[in-house]
Every structure is written in C-alpha cells, then in structure tokens.
Amino acid sequence: MSDTPVSEAVAPELPPSMYGVPLTDSRGQRVLHPTRAQYVATVRALLDDTFTMCADLTAVDFLTHPGRPLPDGISPERFEIVVNLLSIERRERIRVRVQVPVDDARIATLFDMYPGSEAMEREVFDMFGIEFTDHPDLTRILMPEDWEGHPLRKDYDQGRIPVQFSTDFPSKEGAK
Amino acid sequence: MTDIVATIRDGNEAEQGLKPRSELTTRELLREVGSVLRMSEAEAAKLGDLPADPSEDQTMIINMGPQHPSTHGVLRLMLELQGETVLRCKPIIGYLHTGMEKQGENLTFMQGGTNVTRMDYLSPLNNELVFSMATERLLGIENDIPERAVWMRMLLSELNRMSSHLLFMATNGMDLGAVSMMIYGWREREEVLRFFQKVTGLRMNHNFIRPGGVAADLPVGWRDDVLHLLEMIPPRLEEYDILMTGQPIWRDRLQGVGVITQDEAVALGATGPVLRSTGLAWDLRRDQPYLHYDQVEFDVIVGTYGDAFDRYAIRLNEIRESIRIVHQILDHMPGGDYRIQNKKVTPPPRARIDESMEALIHHFKIFTEGFKVPEGEVYVAIESPRGEIGCYIASDGSATPYRMHVRAPSFVNIQCLPHMMRGGLVADAVAVISSVDPVLGEVDR
Numbered sequence: 001m002s003d004t005p006v007s008e009a010v011a012p013e014l015p016p017s018m019y020g021v022p023l024t025d026s027r028g029q030r031v032l033h034p035t036r037a038q039y040v041a042t043v044r045a046l047l048d049d050t051f052t053m054c055a056d057l058t059a060v061d062f063l064t065h066p067g068r069p070l071p072d073g074i075s076p077e078r079f080e081i082v083v084n085l086l087s088i089e090r091r092e093r094i095r096v097r098v099q100v101p102v103d104d105a106r107i108a109t110l111f112d113m114y115p116g117s118e119a120m121e122r123e124v125f126d127m128f129g130i131e132f133t134d135h136p137d138l139t140r141i142l143m144p145e146d147w148e149g150h151p152l153r154k155d156y157d158q159g160r161i162p163v164q165f166s167t168d169f170p171s172k173e174g175a176k
Numbered sequence: 177m178t179d180i181v182a183t184i185r186d187g188n189e190a191e192q193g194l195k196p197r198s199e200l201t202t203r204e205l206l207r208e209v210g211s212v213l214r215m216s217e218a219e220a221a222k223l224g225d226l227p228a229d230p231s232e233d234q235t236m237i238i239n240m241g242p243q244h245p246s247t248h249g250v251l252r253l254m255l256e257l258q259g260e261t262v263l264r265c266k267p268i269i270g271y272l273h274t275g276m277e278k279q280g281e282n283l284t285f286m287q288g289g290t291n292v293t294r295m296d297y298l299s300p301l302n303n304e305l306v307f308s309m310a311t312e313r314l315l316g317i318e319n320d321i322p323e324r325a326v327w328m329r330m331l332l333s334e335l336n337r338m339s340s341h342l343l344f345m346a347t348n349g350m351d352l353g354a355v356s357m358m359i360y361g362w363r364e365r366e367e368v369l370r371f372f373q374k375v376t377g378l379r380m381n382h383n384f385i386r387p388g389g390v391a392a393d394l395p396v397g398w399r400d401d402v403l404h405l406l407e408m409i410p411p412r413l414e415e416y417d418i419l420m421t422g423q424p425i426w427r428d429r430l431q432g433v434g435v436i437t438q439d440e441a442v443a444l445g446a447t448g449p450v451l452r453s454t455g456l457a458w459d460l461r462r463d464q465p466y467l468h469y470d471q472v473e474f475d476v477i478v479g480t481y482g483d484a485f486d487r488y489a490i491r492l493n494e495i496r497e498s499i500r501i502v503h504q505i506l507d508h509m510p511g512g513d514y515r516i517q518n519k520k521v522t523p524p525p526r527a528r529i530d531e532s533m534e535a536l537i538h539h540f541k542i543f544t545e546g547f548k549v550p551e552g553e554v555y556v557a558i559e560s561p562r563g564e565i566g567c568y569i570a571s572d573g574s575a576t577p578y579r580m581h582v583r584a585p586s587f588v589n590i591q592c593l594p595h596m597m598r599g600g601l602v603a604d605a606v607a608v609i610s611s612v613d614p615v616l617g618e619v620d621r
Contacts, residue, residue: 027313027554052442055557056566056583065572068551082568084555084583088442088456091463095555116445119591127277139191142270142620151278152579158278 015071019045022071031095033074039081039098040108046085047113051094054114056084059100059124063154070099078102079130083110083117106131127152194237194254194266209264234258240605242271248347248609249616251590260601265594269587272620280580284546285311288580289383292567295582296618297380298343301336301372302560303582304385305329309466310556310567311387314549315521322513325389330467331402331505332375332385333558334498338409339368340561341491341498344613345416348488351610352429357419364412371401388522389515402506406499413495421489430485434596434608437482444595445588448563449494450612453479453486460559472504484604484611491613494561521547546575555583562586562613584621586614 016023021034021042034042060080062068070076077099085094100107109132110117121132122141129150132138140147149156241252250271256264280291292307293300312318346361369379374395376382384391420426436446438454451458459476461469477493479486515522523542528535551573557566563585572578589612596608 026552027316029554031553054445055447055564056555056568056581058568058581058583060553060570060579062578065578068572082553082555082581084566084568088458088463093464093555093557114445115443116588116591119587123587140270141192142273144270145191151275158275158282 022074024071026095029093029095031097033071033097033099035074036098036100036107039096040110043083043085043096043110043113046094046096050087050089051085051092053086053088054083054110054117054120055086055093056082057110057117057120057124058082059128059130059152061128061152061154074099079105079128081107081124081130100130105129106133108133109135111135126150129153192268194256194264196237197235235263242268248614251609251614251616251619253593253605253609255597255602255605257602260603262597262600262602262605265597265605267590267593269590269616269619272616274621276621277579277581280577282576284575285387285549285577286542286546286575288577289386290381292580292582293381293383294617295584295621296560296562296565296586296615298615299336299340299561300381301332301385302558302565304383305333306556306558306560306565306567306582307569307580308385308387309558310554310569311549313554313556314552314569314571315387316550317388317516317518317521320516320518321389322516323510324393324512325514325516326467327505327509328390328394328514329385330469330472331502331509332372332390333467334501334505335368335371335402335405337561338495338498338502339365339372341495342368342409344491344561347613348610349420351606352426354420354426357416360412360415360419364409367405367408371398371405374398374401386515388518389513391515393514399506402502406502409495410499413492416492421492427485429604429607430483430488430611432481432483432485433600433604434484434611435482436592436596440595441482441592444592446563446592448559448561448585448589449487449490450563450589450592452477452490454482455480460557460564464557466556466558468508471508472501474501484607487611487613491561548573548575549577557583560585562615562618563589582618582621584618586612586616586618587621590614590619 018032019042021032021038024031024033032042060082061078062076062080063078066076068076079100079102081098081100083096085096098107107130109121118136119141121135122138124130125132125138126140126142127150139145143151235256235258237254237256239252240255242250252268252271254266254268255262276291276295280288283291288307289304292303295303309318312321342361342365346358346365349357349361372382373379375398376384436450436454438456441451441454455478457476457478460466462476474497477490477497479490519538523539524535529539549571551571553568553570555566555568557564564583565585566583568581568583569577570579593608593612597605600608
C-alpha cells in the first residue's frame with residue numbers, strides 16, 4: 001500500500017476535473033462542463049493542448065427535460081451549447097457542454113480560435129436563437145431572413161401538411 | 177411589394193448576402209472580409225491588399241446559382257468580381273432546408289434511419305451507419321453486434337464510397353467539359369447501385385443499416401456480384417487515367433486551382449479529401465478505427481499541394497483502396513446472425529409471428545412504440561466519402577431522440593470555398609466547387 005502514489009490515493013475523493021472544470025464521462029467519451037464565464041478560457045486551453053479542430057458545434061433545447069444529470073455545481077439551464085473538439089495529433093476527442101439560460105441567451109463566439117465554427121454558430125443562432133457575441137456575421141443561414149421563430153426550439157411546433165381525407169373536414173361554409 | 181422590387185433591384189437578400197463596398201465603412205469591410213474568408217479582423221487587415229482593393233465601380237457582385245447546373249444542386253454563391261478575378265465569395269445555403277433534424281426528434285430510433293439516409297443522398301449507407309452506431313452506443317450494445325453484421329456494414333460502406341467517388345468522377349468531368357466522362361462515371365456507379373438494389377431493394381435511401389445490425393442477410397449469389405464489380409471497375413479506372421489524369425487540358429484546368437493550406441484546412445474544420453489533399457493523413461478509418469477497419473490493410477491517400485487536382489487524384493485512388501478493402505472483406509466475411517439477438521431492439525422473426533401471439537405483440541410494439549434508449553448523450557463520427565460525418569444524439573430515455581444532430585462534412589467543407597476562390601478566376605470557380613464535392617441535401621438538412 002505504501003508505494004501507492006499520493007495522487008491515486010486521493011483521486012477518488014475529488015470529482016474529476018480539467019483546467020478547474022468538472023469532467024464527466026458519457027459512454028466512454030470525455031465531457032467538460034465549464035460555466036459561461038469559463039467557456040472561452042477552457043476552449044483556449046484545449047486549443048493550446050493540441051485540440052486544433054472544432055469538429056462540431058451545436059445546441060440542445062432542454063425545455064421539456066430539465067432533470068438531466070450534470071456534475072455538482074453546474075445548474076441546468078434551458079439551452080446547452082455542445083462543442084466537439086478534435087486533436088489530430090493525439091487522435092482524441094473531447095466535448096464541451098455549456099449551459100445557457102433562456103432569459104439571457106448569449107455566449108461568446110469561438111470564431112477567433114476556430115474560424116470554421118462561424119457557419120455552425122450561425123446555424124445555432126438560426127435554429128435556437130442563441131446569440132454569439134462578437135460573431136462577425138450573425139445572420140440566419142438555413143431559414144429565410146424574414147423567418148419568425150427558431151425551429152429547433154422545443155416550443156416551436158413542427159407543423160403539418162393538410163391531408164385531404166382526414167376526420168376533421170372543414171365545413172363547406174368555411175372552405176373557399 | 178416595394179420589398180420585392182428592392183430585392184429584385186439589389187439582386188440579393190440584404191442581410192445574408194454580400195454587401196457592396198459602398199455600403200460598408202472600413203471597419204465593417206474588414207469584418208465582412210473576415211467573415212467571408214473566415215478569418216479574424218486582424219488577419220483580414222494583415223492581408224494587406226485591402227486598402228489597395230479596388231473601388232466599387234471596378235467591381236461587380238454577381239450571383240452564381242442556386243439554379244446553376246455546376247453548383248451540385250441549390251448552392252448559391254455571391255461572387256465579387258474585378259474583371260474575371262474573384263475578390264470575395266460567400267456561399268449562401270438553405271435552399272434545400274427541410275428540417276430533418278427537427279423531424280429526427282419525432283421519429284423513433286427505429287425510424288430514424290429513413291430520415292438520416294436522405295441527408296447525404298450519395299452515401300446513404302454511411303449516414304445510416306453513423307446513426308446506428310450512435311444509437312447502439314447509447315444502448316450499450318456497440319460491442320455485441322454480430323460479426324457478420326459488422327463485416328456487412330463494412331462491405332456496404334466501402335461499396336458506397338466507390339459509388340460516391342465514381343459519381344464525383346462523373347460530375348467533376350462534366351463541370352470541366354469532359355462530357356464523355358460524365359457518362360462513364362454514371363455508368364460505373366449504376367453497376368454498384370445495381371448491387372445495392374439486389375441487397376437492400378433500393379438504389380438509394382436504403383434504410384438498410386439499422387440499430388442492432390442490418391435489415392436482412394445478403395442475397396444468394398452476392399459474392400459473385402461483388403467479384404464481378406471488383407473485376408470490372410479497375411480497368412475502367414485505367415481508362416479514366418488515360419482520359420483525364422495524364423491529359424494536358426485536364427491538368428491545366430485543375431493544377432494550382434483552389435489551393436488551401438494545411439493550417440487553413442484544419443482551422444476551418446475541413447475533413448475528408450479536402451483535408452487530405454493538403455498532405456495531412458487523417459482518415460478516421462485508420463486513426464480512430466470503427467467496425468473492423470483495424471483488421472484490413474489499406475493506404476490513406478494524401479496530396480501535396482492542396483489543389484483541385486490533388487482532390488481529384490485522391491478520390492480516384494480511394495476507389496482503388498476501397499476495392500482493396502472489399503477484397504479483404506470477402507475473405508473475412510463470417511457466417512452467423514446479421515442482427516443482434518437482443519429482443520429489446522430486434523423484432524421477432526417473421527415465422528414466429530404466425531404461431532405466437534406474444535411475438536405478434538412484440539413485433540407490433542417495436543414498430544409502433546419503438547424501443548426505449550437510456551438517457552445520455554453521445555457523439556459518434558465515421559469517415560464518409562466526403563469527410564467526417566458525425567451524429568450527436570441526446571436521449572431523455574424515451575423511444576425518440578431528444579435531439580438528433582448530424583455533423584455534415586459538406587456543410588463544413590463548403591465554408592472553405594471563399595478561401596479557395598479568393599484571387600482565382602471566375603472560370604475556375606466551377607472547378608473549385610466541384611473539387612469539394614458538396615452534397616446540398618447534407619449541407620442544408
């Protein structure tokens with residue numbers, strides 16, 4: 001027992017973390033949970049640590065599923081930004097999940113670090129209405145410019161195509 | 177009405193489009209150039225040629241697409257031209273947006289394959305594969321997939337890579353004026369699709385690879401069909417070499433066109449042949465092996481100059497590598513089940529339904545309610561013909577994904593277009609678009 005390194009003996013006591021940010025394991029994949037304030041610094045540290053490619057950036061609207069498991073100290077908010085980073089040198093991936101509240105739906109852009117995230121952030125803005133501060137060109141990308149609402153929000157109805165032979169026929173007076 | 181008139185007059189949709197220089201202050205112009213070329217304002221300023229950039233009466237903004245035949249569907253590019261030189265370029269997308277990610281939240285994990293297979297319609301089996309792998313990872317059954325199913329998935333995935341690259345040969349030839357190449361490429365692709373039709377029942381949009389395995393076993397005589405393909409295609413590739421690779425006009429049109437450096441490609445998140453053309457050997461099949469790619473031998477093809485010719489040559493040789501892999505798959509193909517015998521995700525065999533009421537109920541429940549997937553989130557990425565295709569699924573424990581996102585390689589790769597086109601000729605724009613090989617169904621989803 002005496003030759004067990006101190007760090008290993010202590011490790012189970014402390015929740016795992018990286019750069020002072022809680023680290024969790026999701027089906028064998030590493031996930032970091034920074035706060036919005038830690039977000040840019042964490043991603044910057046990862047970029048310096050060979051994670052040179054931003055493979056994916058997306059968001060999730062947890063409106064109808066607030067009780068998901070999160071590490072201690074991270075309170076669930078409605079939106080979550082999910083960034084998948086890739087280290088080509090070490091052949092590793094890591095995921096960053098940031099909570100974004102609905103009443104202040106904004107977060108810093110990663111454009112300066114990963115220029116490729118520009119279009120992905122525009123897509124998130126378009127689909128979820130989350131604003132990326134200092135983004136150079138924050139406009140809708142998939143929907144028309146005059147579109148109202150953000151389609152991938154959970155309170156946005158999917159819509160349907162009227163079917164000719166359904167049970168709720170419009171009355172003859174109503175139909176023109 | 178006035179809005180429509182204004183739109184027609186300006187020829188663009190205001191915000192999303194490129195703005196004329198007269199409407200921009202210097203700072204805004206830097207920002208615009210930065211966002212168009214995907215670089216920070218500081219980097220844009222460092223370009224140096226900005227102040228020397230011409231005044232507006234020397235430039236012209238034109239639309240290319242969305243109905244242009246060489247834009248591979250409905251890609252629209254706004255090009256700022258000075259004479260024939262492209263100064264700025266902005267891809268404008270969304271014309272094929274059909275809300276597939278939203279739809280994915282309303283389809284069960286069982287039905288999800290029908291949705292994702294329609295995204296990248298030139299490599300549908302790869303889309304199904306990544307969706308199935310993500311679902312299996314959430315279910316925790318990714319290591320229990322029967323061997324035959326895994327090797328069948330590899331076989332289909334590699335043949336799909338061949339058919340996709342053969343179509344690239346056709347469209348690339350067509351875009352550059354080698355019209356006979358178009359016919360040849362489609363002809364060879366059709367041979368591969370004919371095999372898919374025999375196996376899955378459909379030429380495209382198969383929904384064949386499903387969570388838990390594949391939908392059906394390989395048909396009788398499949399081995400002969402594959403061997404026939406493997407015999408027929410290599411000599412045709414030699415013909416392509418004669419027709420295009422060594423041909424001076426072809427080389428002149430492609431060499432040195434649409435150059436991108438390795439650092440730019442990595443920063444922009446480009447993957448697949450676009451990234452490999454810069455000399456970076458990054459192929460998920462080798463670097464983060466999935467299925468049994470670690471048990472087959474193949475080479476990762478890389479380029480040197482990062483130009484359109486490299487991307488063409490990489491794809492041509494990737495067909496050869498795929499043929500090599502398929503030969504090894506034929507040697508390995510084991511017998512046994514083609515889908516997991518886990519009653520949670522697999523419906524009972526058809527014969528059981530006739531004799532057992534429980535089996536009938538089970539069958540009915542799986543196809544109406546679907547199967548529940550434990551809560552969690554996962555990102556799985558594989559190498560599609562166009563690059564890294566990833567699937568991010570967040571599950572809340574129900575039978576439908578809470579959020580289903582597909583990281584589409586074409587969506588990211590076309591963001592490199594402005595970089596590749598800057599300073600090039602407008603006549604080369606078509607060659608550059610073609611060399612990225614975007615599929616707009618996947619870009620817009």
